[in-house]
Amino acid sequence: MQVLFLHNNFPAQFGRLGEFLISNGVDVWFGTQRKNSAAPGVKVFNYAPHRQPDRKTHPYVRSFESASINGQAVARAAIEQQKRGLAPDIVVAHSGWGPGLYVKEVWPKARYIGYFEWYYHANSPDILHFKNENQSLDEHLCRQGRNAAILADLVNCDAGVCPTRFQWEQLPDIFRSKVQIIHDGVDTETYKRKPDARRPIENLVLKGDEQFITYVARGMEPYRGFPEFMKALELIQRARPNVHAIIVGEDRVAYGKKLKDDDSFKKRALSELDLDLGRTHFTGLVPRNRYREILQASNVHAYLTIPFVLSWSMMEAMSAECAIVASDTAPVREMIDDDAHGVLADMTKPEAVADAITGLLDDEDKCRRLGRAARDRIVFNYDSRDLHQKLWRLIAKG
Numbered sequence: 001m002q003v004l005f006l007h008n009n010f011p012a013q014f015g016r017l018g019e020f021l022i023s024n025g026v027d028v029w030f031g032t033q034r035k036n037s038a039a040p041g042v043k044v045f046n047y048a049p050h051r052q053p054d055r056k057t058h059p060y061v062r063s064f065e066s067a068s069i070n071g072q073a074v075a076r077a078a079i080e081q082q083k084r085g086l087a088p089d090i091v092v093a094h095s096g097w098g099p100g101l102y103v104k105e106v107w108p109k110a111r112y113i114g115y116f117e118w119y120y121h122a123n124s125p126d127i128l129h130f131k132n133e134n135q136s137l138d139e140h141l142c143r144q145g146r147n148a149a150i151l152a153d154l155v156n157c158d159a160g161v162c163p164t165r166f167q168w169e170q171l172p173d174i175f176r177s178k179v180q181i182i183h184d185g186v187d188t189e190t191y192k193r194k195p196d197a198r199r200p201i202e203n204l205v206l207k208g209d210e211q212f213i214t215y216v217a218r219g220m221e222p223y224r225g226f227p228e229f230m231k232a233l234e235l236i237q238r239a240r241p242n243v244h245a246i247i248v249g250e251d252r253v254a255y256g257k258k259l260k261d262d263d264s265f266k267k268r269a270l271s272e273l274d275l276d277l278g279r280t281h282f283t284g285l286v287p288r289n290r291y292r293e294i295l296q297a298s299n300v301h302a303y304l305t306i307p308f309v310l311s312w313s314m315m316e317a318m319s320a321e322c323a324i325v326a327s328d329t330a331p332v333r334e335m336i337d338d339d340a341h342g343v344l345a346d347m348t349k350p351e352a353v354a355d356a357i358t359g360l361l362d363d364e365d366k367c368r369r370l371g372r373a374a375r376d377r378i379v380f381n382y383d384s385r386d387l388h389q390k391l392w393r394l395i396a397k398g
Contacts (some may be wrong), residue, residue, distance in 0.1 A: 003395070004088035004110075006074060006099035009188040010037035010044070013115060013163075013184045014092065018042055020233050021389040029086055031074055034283045043084070045207040046075035047099070059138070059146040067098025067149035076100045090395055094154040095160075096146070102157050114157035116179055118309055120146045125307030125330065126223070146328050154178065159394060164310055174240065182391050184312070185384025186273040190292060191319035193371070197296035199341040201218055201281055211361050213245045214322070216291070216313040219254030220247075220266045224311070225304025225327055230269035231350035232302075236358060237276050243361065244279045246294050255308065284288045298362045299367065306328060319344075319378040321371035325356040341374040 003026055005014040010032040018028045022041040028348040029043045037044050050073065053065040078086060092113045094098025103112045121127070122140040154160065154171070160179035162168040168181050194327060200212055208234070213236070217224040233245050251266045266282070286294070295301065301322035303314040310331040317324055318335070324342035327334045338344040360367050 001090070001396070002029065002086075002088045003090045003315050004029040004031065004086065006031045006091065006093035006103075008033045008070070008094070008097050008099065010034040011042075012094065015039065016185065016187060016384050017280030017388055017391055019304060020022045020384075021392070024392075029081075029088065031077060031081075033070075043086075043246050045081050045084075045086075046076055047073040049073045057392070061148065063142075064148040067096070067101060070098035074099045075106050078106050084374075092218070092395060093153070095150050095157075098149050100153050100157070101149060102223060105228055110302070111395070111397075114153040114160040114179075116150065116154070116160050116162045116167075116171060117152045118167060119150060120144065121170065124170060129306040130222070159397070161391065161394060164331060164334055166307070166334050167309060180394055180396065183315075183382050183387055185387035186312075186315050186319045186378050186382050188319045188375070188383050189378050190288075191295065191316045192375070193321040194293075194296040196292060200294045200297035201283060204244075204281070207242075209242045211240070211243050211299040212297055213243060213299045213357060213361075214248070214294055214317075214379065216248040216294075216301075217243065217305075217311065219250055219252045219256075220264065220269075221253045222265070223255035223306055223308055225306070225347045226265050227269065228347050228350050228353060229302055230273055232353035232357065233280070234273045234275055235351060235354040237279060238274070240358065240361070244281060246281050246283065246298075248283050248291060248294060250285055251282075292320070295322055299320045300325055300357050302353070302357060303327070303332070304353070305331065306347075310335070315378055315382060318374035319395075321368075321375045323360050323367035323370050324374060325353060325360065335377070336374070340370075341377050342370055 003021055005018060007014060010030060011018060022028050028041065031045055031047055033046065033048060035046060049069040051069065053062045057065050088107055089108060090111045091103045092115060092384050095114045095226050100114060120261045122143060131370045154175045161182050162179050163183045165181050168176065168179060171179060215229055220226040236243055251264050276306060295317050301317045301324050303317065303324055303326045304326055307330045315335065325335055326342050327342055327347035328344035336342040338343065343360060345352045347353060
């Protein structure tokens with residue numbers, strides 16, 4: 001059997017599932033925009049849009065034009081890949097950017113599985129979170145236009161998958177029965193506690209009494225509570241001279257409104273807050289093994305998010321038995337019960353986040369209890385080995 005994954009990035013949500021399928025004798029292909037991508041046993045090819053959306057295109061439909069051009073690129077690349085033997089029985093595509101738009105036209109006999117991460121509403125939970133930021137009617141209508149490609153995939157796919165119930169609930173009622181809630185899964189053998197982990201970053205001189213707060217996100221932005229975390233860190237550092245913060249991520253906005261080129265939320269935090277830069281460590285993006293070591297050395301891991309797509313990092317931190325302080329928001333509550341698998345705090349109040357973190361720093365027994373319970377929840381419910389079997393039953397059905 002031949003399975004084709006389509007995603008602008010690589011390997012994104014499909015990497016570990018691809019490894020599982022290869023180990024079970026499936027012929028796995030991957031189409032992506034990311035150049036120089038490779039993985040053992042995977043036949044990778046690139047597709048590239050031949051142009052960007054026209055500036056004259058109406059802004060409400062510009063995202064659909066972009067998705068259509070992307071889908072066109074996939075179709076053209078697929079014709080070339082047929083010479084290499086590409087004839088998928090099953091195609092799995094990330095929805096929204098357009099790679100799966102024309103799957104049924106190119107491969108009419110293939111079973112098409114859509115991966116649905118987020119559906120946009122003018123009053124969706126992420127927008128309502130920023131209720132004090134007035135949005136124009138144009139902004140609302142542009143946001144609605146982003147659903148055009150997603151709706152096309154919902155109609156055309158044979159079945160769909162969505163990683164969490166919170167994300168699934170954003171889909172239109174009429175399509176929910178077509179989409180199953182199955183998480184991507186966590187590699188619990190990779191992300192587990194290492195009791196003697198002490199040096200989360202290189203060249204850090206240790207005295208012996210240091211405590212480490214970890215924070216991980218793709219970007220440094222309000223969607224992931226970065227401004228609130230930095231304000232909480234200022235309060236913590238003021239009271240705790242032995243506390244270090246390890247901040248993993250890029251100085252950019254991955255989700256939400258972009259700032260001007262010469263501005264960033266990191267720059268704002270460093271200029272506005274009284275931080276001890278000797279105890280504030282920005283790592284940028286790090287390789288997976290370094291990222292794992294940072295989680296393993298964490299005393300308290302902070303995960304803050306508005307009501308939006310849940311990050312893999314929170315669940316990987318749970319698997320690594322981190323004591324977690326997280327935002328008291330719907331996607332987090334799906335995974336963490338307050339005081340059972342972590343501590344939930346109001347992320348809009350940095351002092352509440354700071355109090356929750358210092359409370360855990362003072363209570364090693366509670367940290368261990370919460371960490372063990374967090375890992376148990378992931379192992380019992382979100383282990384990738386179990387979920388890959390479930391995903392495969394959905395993908396191969398019929």
